[in-house]
Amino acid sequence: MGAGRQSFGRQAGGLIVRNALTAVACFVAVTAATVHAQGYPVKPVRMIAASSPGSAVDIVARIVAQKLGENLGQQVVIDNRAGAGGNLGAELAAKAPPDGYTLFMGTPAHAINTGLYRKLNYDLVRDFAPVSQVSSGQYVVIVHPSLPVKSIKELIALARAKPGQLNYASAGSGNATHLAGELFASKTNTKLVHVPYKGSGPALNDVVGGQVQLMFCNLTAAMPQVKNGRIRALAVTGANRAAAAPEIPTVIEAGVPGYTVVSWFGVLVPAGTPRDIVMRLNADLARTMQATDVRDRLAGDGAEPLTGTPEQFGAFI
Numbered sequence: 001m002g003a004g005r006q007s008f009g010r011q012a013g014g015l016i017v018r019n020a021l022t023a024v025a026c027f028v029a030v031t032a033a034t035v036h037a038q039g040y041p042v043k044p045v046r047m048i049a050a051s052s053p054g055s056a057v058d059i060v061a062r063i064v065a066q067k068l069g070e071n072l073g074q075q076v077v078i079d080n081r082a083g084a085g086g087n088l089g090a091e092l093a094a095k096a097p098p099d100g101y102t103l104f105m106g107t108p109a110h111a112i113n114t115g116l117y118r119k120l121n122y123d124l125v126r127d128f129a130p131v132s133q134v135s136s137g138q139y140v141v142i143v144h145p146s147l148p149v150k151s152i153k154e155l156i157a158l159a160r161a162k163p164g165q166l167n168y169a170s171a172g173s174g175n176a177t178h179l180a181g182e183l184f185a186s187k188t189n190t191k192l193v194h195v196p197y198k199g200s201g202p203a204l205n206d207v208v209g210g211q212v213q214l215m216f217c218n219l220t221a222a223m224p225q226v227k228n229g230r231i232r233a234l235a236v237t238g239a240n241r242a243a244a245a246p247e248i249p250t251v252i253e254a255g256v257p258g259y260t261v262v263s264w265f266g267v268l269v270p271a272g273t274p275r276d277i278v279m280r281l282n283a284d285l286a287r288t289m290q291a292t293d294v295r296d297r298l299a300g301d302g303a304e305p306l307t308g309t310p311e312q313f314g315a316f317i
Helices: 002-039 056-072 083-096 108-114 152-161 176-188 200-209 219-227 276-291 292-299 311-314
Strands: 045-049 075-079 100-108 128-143 166-168 193-196 215-220 233-238 262-268 304-307
Touching: 002 200, 002 311, 045 056, 045 083, 056 100, 056 128, 056 193, 056 200, 056 219, 056 292, 075 215, 075 311, 083 100, 083 108, 083 215, 083 262, 100 128, 108 176, 128 152, 128 219, 128 276, 128 311, 152 176, 152 233, 166 176, 166 200, 193 200, 193 219, 200 215, 200 304, 215 219, 219 311, 262 292, 262 311, 276 292
Parallel strands: 045 075, 045 100, 166 193, 166 215
Antiparallel strands: 100 262, 128 215, 128 233, 128 262, 128 304
């Protein structure tokens, strides 16, 4: 009996010590995370844009990064990682340390890709923590000036007269700029030839250069080229006209009922990033998107600034 009591005492004592050590470890972990968040950021922050320079993703990311850096007190550097329909950049961001020093600009492509690819090396929901949606926008149907059309009706008539002879560029197979073209062809009973690129920047450049005849391009990326007359805008793809270009009709107005395609952008961080850092980023992004200069720059490029909670962005995704 005495030996049994001694054994029980040793076990109980060991359990108390283990519980105490566990409590201390938890306290240290929570304290370290709090201290980390309070000191964050102490160095430049990287924002991965999974597209090429000059794309809508790149343009929005740079506008947001400049003001966000001012609010954070550290430079936010854009890291362009184009390729595989946005998957290369997403995978890189998903595997980054969850310390708040790697941000990721998510787009419709990353939602589309979950149903497009058999296997991805990341999961948009599991491997990321949403911070905030930052903007939404429309696409615009653009053509090279050499194409003899000035309206959607004329484009449809030409495409029907020359089936399989009109080429349209996209930012990559399965990208929203690709699906927008396929939806258009389906609803108008036309046959267009898809020419995929590694990003909307190179695709837009070839439309401007006349190597490809048309594109369903994000309005943010296309507007500068539309304004300087290097490409012609036929219609925007939203349900209503864009505030940045009220003179351009919608595809629906032009005679294609039910045709709407919209885009969105939002900031995410690797899963496991401390909650305090997520909320700090969310607050500074809200300040960023409410800044007059940011709103004016985005609106001028056809994008609508947005804010919201991490939970709202997560539900949206």
